[in-house]
Amino acid sequence: MQFHKYDVIIVGAGGAGMRAAIESGQRARTAVLTKLYPTRSHTGAAQGGMCAALANVEEDNWEWHTFDTIKGGDYLVDQDAAEIMAKEAIDAVLDLEKMGLPFNRTPEGKIDQRRFGGHTRNHGEAAVRRACYAADRTGHMILQTLYQNCVKHGIEFFNEFYVLDILLSDTPDGQVCTGAVAYELATGEIHVFQAKSVVFATGGFGKVFKTTSNAHTLTGDGMGIVFRKGLPLEDMEFYQFHPTGLAGLGILLTEGARGEGAILRNASGERFMERYAPTIKDLAPRDIVARSMALEVLEGRGAGPNKDYVLLDCTHLGAEVLETKLPDITEFARTYLAVDPVKEPVPVYPTAHYAMGGIPTNVHGEVLRDNDNVIPGLYAAGECACVSVHGANRLGTNSLLDINVFGRRAGIAAAEYASTHEFVEIPENPTRVVEEQIALALSEHGHERVADIRTELQASMDANASVYRTEDTLKQALHDVQALKERYSRIQVQDKGKRFNTDLLEAVELGFLLELAEVLVVGALARKESRGGHAREDYPSRDDTNFMRHSMYYKQGDELTSDIRLDYKPVTFTRYQPMERKY
Amino acid sequence: MSAPAEEKTASGSRGSEPPVPDGAITVTVKIRRFNPEFDDEPRWDTFEVPALPSDRVLNLLHYLKWYVDGTLTFRRSCAHGICGSDAMRINGVNRLACKVLLKDLLAGGGKATTITIEPIKGLPVHKDLLVDMEPFFEAYRAVKPYLISYGNEPTRERIQSAADRERFDDTTKCILCAACTTSCPVYWTEGSYFGPAAIVNAHRFIFDSRDEAAEERLDILNDVDGVWRCRTTFNCTDACPRGIQVTKAIQEVKRALLFKRT
Numbered sequence: 001m002q003f004h005k006y007d008v009i010i011v012g013a014g015g016a017g018m019r020a021a022i023e024s025g026q027r028a029r030t031a032v033l034t035k036l037y038p039t040r041s042h043t044g045a046a047q048g049g050m051c052a053a054l055a056n057v058e059e060d061n062w063e064w065h066t067f068d069t070i071k072g073g074d075y076l077v078d079q080d081a082a083e084i085m086a087k088e089a090i091d092a093v094l095d096l097e098k099m100g101l102p103f104n105r106t107p108e109g110k111i112d113q114r115r116f117g118g119h120t121r122n123h124g125e126a127a128v129r130r131a132c133y134a135a136d137r138t139g140h141m142i143l144q145t146l147y148q149n150c151v152k153h154g155i156e157f158f159n160e161f162y163v164l165d166i167l168l169s170d171t172p173d174g175q176v177c178t179g180a181v182a183y184e185l186a187t188g189e190i191h192v193f194q195a196k197s198v199v200f201a202t203g204g205f206g207k208v209f210k211t212t213s214n215a216h217t218l219t220g221d222g223m224g225i226v227f228r229k230g231l232p233l234e235d236m237e238f239y240q241f242h243p244t245g246l247a248g249l250g251i252l253l254t255e256g257a258r259g260e261g262a263i264l265r266n267a268s269g270e271r272f273m274e275r276y277a278p279t280i281k282d283l284a285p286r287d288i289v290a291r292s293m294a295l296e297v298l299e300g301r302g303a304g305p306n307k308d309y310v311l312l313d314c315t316h317l318g319a320e321v322l323e324t325k326l327p328d329i330t331e332f333a334r335t336y337l338a339v340d341p342v343k344e345p346v347p348v349y350p351t352a353h354y355a356m357g358g359i360p361t362n363v364h365g366e367v368l369r370d371n372d373n374v375i376p377g378l379y380a381a382g383e384c385a386c387v388s389v390h391g392a393n394r395l396g397t398n399s400l401l402d403i404n405v406f407g408r409r410a411g412i413a414a415a416e417y418a419s420t421h422e423f424v425e426i427p428e429n430p431t432r433v434v435e436e437q438i439a440l441a442l443s444e445h446g447h448e449r450v451a452d453i454r455t456e457l458q459a460s461m462d463a464n465a466s467v468y469r470t471e472d473t474l475k476q477a478l479h480d481v482q483a484l485k486e487r488y489s490r491i492q493v494q495d496k497g498k499r500f501n502t503d504l505l506e507a508v509e510l511g512f513l514l515e516l517a518e519v520l521v522v523g524a525l526a527r528k529e530s531r532g533g534h535a536r537e538d539y540p541s542r543d544d545t546n547f548m549r550h551s552m553y554y555k556q557g558d559e560l561t562s563d564i565r566l567d568y569k570p571v572t573f574t575r576y577q578p579m580e581r582k583y
Numbered sequence: 584m585s586a587p588a589e590e591k592t593a594s595g596s597r598g599s600e601p602p603v604p605d606g607a608i609t610v611t612v613k614i615r616r617f618n619p620e621f622d623d624e625p626r627w628d629t630f631e632v633p634a635l636p637s638d639r640v641l642n643l644l645h646y647l648k649w650y651v652d653g654t655l656t657f658r659r660s661c662a663h664g665i666c667g668s669d670a671m672r673i674n675g676v677n678r679l680a681c682k683v684l685l686k687d688l689l690a691g692g693g694k695a696t697t698i699t700i701e702p703i704k705g706l707p708v709h710k711d712l713l714v715d716m717e718p719f720f721e722a723y724r725a726v727k728p729y730l731i732s733y734g735n736e737p738t739r740e741r742i743q744s745a746a747d748r749e750r751f752d753d754t755t756k757c758i759l760c761a762a763c764t765t766s767c768p769v770y771w772t773e774g775s776y777f778g779p780a781a782i783v784n785a786h787r788f789i790f791d792s793r794d795e796a797a798e799e800r801l802d803i804l805n806d807v808d809g810v811w812r813c814r815t816t817f818n819c820t821d822a823c824p825r826g827i828q829v830t831k832a833i834q835e836v837k838r839a840l841l842f843k844r845t
Binding site: 036037039040041042044045093094097098099100102103104105106107108109110111134135137140141144148149151152186215216217251328331332335336449450451452455493494495497498499500501502503 | 599602618619620621637648649650652653654656657658659660661662663664665666667668682684709710713716720724727728729730736737739740741742743744745747748751752755756757758759788791793794826
C-alpha cells in the first residue's frame with residue numbers, strides 16, 4: 001500500500017475533472033486520479049457545440065437560454081441552477097477561447113454559433129444560433145484545450161489509477177470526506193490518497209445499454225462508489241437517448257447536423273418531425289425526436305430491409321458544408337456504414353447517450369447526503385453529478401456547458417474548502433473495502449463469464465428500459481438485473497496477474513453497471529408518469545400533482561443485492577411555472 | 584507456447600457458447616504477446632475468430648478477451664476513432680483497432696486471411712498490445728502545447744479571421760494516439776527524437792495567429808532531436824487515423840525555422 005496526501009484530489013480527467021483541476025491546481029495542492037489517460041476521456045467524443053448566449057450572430061440572451069433549459073428538462077430542472085449555468089455560460093465559452101480553444105469563426109472573426117435542438121429565440125418562437133462550435137469536434141477541442149492548460153499549469157496526474165472507494169471519517173460534526181482509495185492498473189498496487197476535499201468527475205454509465213454512444217469505459221464507477229457508501233443518487237430513471245446514432249451501432253452523429261439543416265425522413269421520404277413538432281421540427285429536444293423516431297418505426301414507417309431505422313438526410317447540405325462543418329460524422333458514416341452522407345441519407349436510430357441523474361449536488365458542487373445536508377469535503381461535477389440543470393431531459397450542448405460551469409465551480413469550492421480546513425484523520429484500515437473487493441474478484445468462486453452477464457444486462461436494458469417503458473417491461477428488466485446480480489456473485493476472472501489486469505477491471509466495472517441499472521429500473525417503475533426522457537406507455541402524461549419532484553435513491557445494506565430506499569426532493573422554482581411542452 | 588485455439592472449446596464450459604453472428608467467417612488472428620510478469624520473452628499466439636466483414640479489428644480483440652483468453656491486454660475506450668487508445672500495428676502498419684474493418688483487411692474475394700497484430704513500435708511494451716505512453720507524452724509536453732500570449736487578456740474573445748483559423752485546422756485534429764510517432768523509422772532507432780506527434784502539436788500553436796510563442800517552440804524544435812531528424816518517409820501521414828497531413832506539418836515547421844534564420 002502506498003500513501004499520498006494532497007489538499008484536493010480530483011477523480012476523473014474528462015472535461016469536468018480537468019476544468020476543476022485548472023481552478024483547484026492554482027489554489028491548492030491538487031492531484032488528478034484517472035482510470036484513463038486524460039485525453040481518452042469521452043468528453044472528446046462530444047461533437048456539436050456548447051451553448052452560450054453570446055449573441056454573436058443574432059439576438060440572444062441568457063434568460064432565453066435559462067427558459068429553454070428548464071422547458072427542455074420538462075420542468076424538473078432546478079431553476080436557480082439553470083439560471084447560473086446560462087449566465088455563466090458566456091464566460092465559460094470566453095474562458096475556453098482565452099485558453100486557446102479554436103472555435104469556428106464568423107466573417108468578423110468572432111466565435112461562430114449554430115442552431116441546436118431546443119434552443120430558441122424568445123421562449124420558443126424559432127430556433128436560435130446559440131451553440132459555439134469547432135467543426136463537429138467541439139468536445140475534442142474542449143478536452144484537448146483543458147489538457148493543454150493542465151500541462152501549462154503543471155497539474156499532477158495519476159494516470160490509470162482506478163478509484164474504487166472514498167474515505168468517510170466520523171467527526172463530532174458528522175461524516176466528512178477524507179480521501180479516496182485507488183487501484184493502480186500498472187502494478188495492481190493499492191494507493192490511499194488522503195485529502196481535504198475530493199471532487200468526483202467520473203462521467204456516465206451508458207454501458208448499461210447495448211446500443212450506446214458511450215465508450216466501453218463509461219461504467220458509472222463514481223456514481224456506484226458513492227451509492228455503495230449509503231449516499232443518495234438522484235433522478236436515475238431519466239436517461240437520454242440521442243436521436244441520431246448510426247443504426248445498429250449507436251455511434252453518435254451530432255445534432256449539429258440538423259442544426260446545419262439536415263432532415264429526418266421515414267421510409268417514404270416524409271419529413272415526419274413536422275407532425276410531432278410543427279414549429280421547430282427536426283430541432284425539437286432529443287427526447288421528443290427520439291420518441292418520434294421510435295414511433296415511426298413501431299408504426300411501420302421505418303426504412304431499410306427490416307424497417308427498423310429512419311434516415312438522416314444531409315444530401316442537400318452539399319459536400320462543402322459536410323466536409324468543413326461536419327467532417328467527423330461524415331467520415332463515421334463512410335467508415336462504419338459505408339454510406340456517403342454527401343450522396344445518400346444515413347440510417348439512424350436512437351442511442352443511449354447521457355444520464356440526467358447522478359450524484360446530487362448543490363450549485364457549488366457539494367455532494368448532498370440527504371435533501372438538506374452536504375458531506376463536507378466531497379464534490380461532484382459533470383455527467384456523474386445531478387445539480388440538477390438537465391431535469392428530465394438535457395438539451396444538446398448543455399453537457400459541455402455543464403462540465404465547464406460546474407467543473408469550474410467544484411474546483412474553486414474544493415480548493416477554498418481545503419484552504420480553510422485542516423486534514424481530518426482517515427478511517428482505520430482504509431484499504432479494507434478495496435482489498436476485499438479485488439481479492440474476491442480474483443478468487444476462484446464460480447464460472448460465470450463477465451461478458452455473458454454484461455451482454456445479457458445490455459440486451460435487457462435495451463429491450464425493456466429504453467425510449468419507451470411500461471410496467472411490464474420494467475418488471476422484466478428488474479427481474480433480469482437481479483438474476484444477473486446473483487450470477488455476478490459467481491464470476492470468474494481469468495487473469496490473476498497484477499500487471500494491467502484489465503480482465504479484473506472489466507469485472508469490477510460490471511458490478512457498478514449492475515448496481516446502477518437496478519437503480520434506473522427501480523426509479524422508472526416508481527415514476528408512474530411520462531416526463532422528458534422517461535416515457536411510460538402506460539402513463540403517457542406528465543403528472544405534476546404527484547411527480548413534480550426529484551427522485552432520491554439510497555442503498556440499504558452492503559451486499560450487491562440490497563434494497564433501494566426511494567425518497568423525494570422538491571424541485572427548485574424561481575420564475576417559470578410549468579406549462580405544457582410544445583415545440 | 585499455448586494453443587489458444589484449442590482452449591476456446593475448453594473455455595466454453597465457463598458459460599454459454601460464445602456468440603457467433605450469422606454470416607460470420609473465420610479469420611486467423613496472430614497476436615504478439617508479452618507479459619513481463621510471467622514471460623521471459625514475447626511470443627506469437629494464433630487464434631481462430633468468427634467475425635463479420637463489417638466488424639472492427641477491436642471486435643475481434645474483444646471476442647478473444649471476453650470468450651477465449653481474459654489475459655489478452657490492450658487499451659480501448661470510445662471504439663470509434665476519437666479517443667486514441669487503441670493504436671496498434673495491424674498487418675504491419677499502424678492503425679486504430681476500432682477504425683479498421685475486417686473487410687478492409689480481407690484478401691480479394693473474402694478468402695481466408697491472417698491478421699497480425701502487434702504493439703506499436705518504439706515504446707516499451709507493458710503487456711501484450713499495451714505500451715508505456717509516458718515517453719510519448721513527455722515529448723508532447725516538451726513543445727509547450729498550450730496557447731501562450733502576453734499582455735492583457737481581452738474582455739471578449741480574441742478576434743481571429745476564418746482564414747487564420749483555417750491555417751492550423753489540420754493539426755487541431757490530433758488525438759495523441761501515437762500512431763504517427765511510432766510509425767517513424769527515425770523514432771524507432773532514436774527514441775530521443777521528439778517524433779511527429781509532438782511536432783504536430785507544436786505546429787498547432789506556431790501557426791495559430793493568437794499565439795505569441797512560436798519562437799520559443801521553434802527553438803525547441805531546432806534542437807538535435809527536433810524537426811531536422813525527419814527524413815520525410817511519410818509513414819506518419821499514412822498512419823494518422825485523423826487524416827492529418829503530418830509530414831506536411833513537419834515540413835512547414837522546418838520552413839518556419841529556415842525563414843526565421845534568413
